[in-house]
Amino acid sequence: MWKLVYLCFGIFNVATFLIPKKLNKLEIYATSFFAFTYGVTVDMILDLHYDFYGYFGEGFQWLGLLAIFLYFPSISVLFLNLYPLESNKRKK
Template structure:
């Protein structure tokens, strides 16, 4: 179902310019990384396997 919804969203005509899509994607990625890093380091919520930030996921 997820693949179907993603395919539909990809092929729907969009009224945004390429720079607006890029800016939105970069902001969402930045916000997710900052939030995950903050929640991990301050509240230790992501220490399932090892403590600290999973730096491999940034690549």
């Protein structure tokens, strides 16, 4: 199951690098840093402190940290890059 998860993360990262960028480098780095730190903070609190969930098991996992590293920055850059900023409110 986890191989399929990382395959999807790889596809997201490839798509992030291949699409034409509307964002400048500073926006990409700031977005990636915020998404990574937010993901790590929330997952540490919910998984390690409250034991609500874990990616692949209870407690800290290196594969879970890799998943955060691959998932959050690429999805946030894709979202912001493809967001219809100049469109009307209904399309947004």
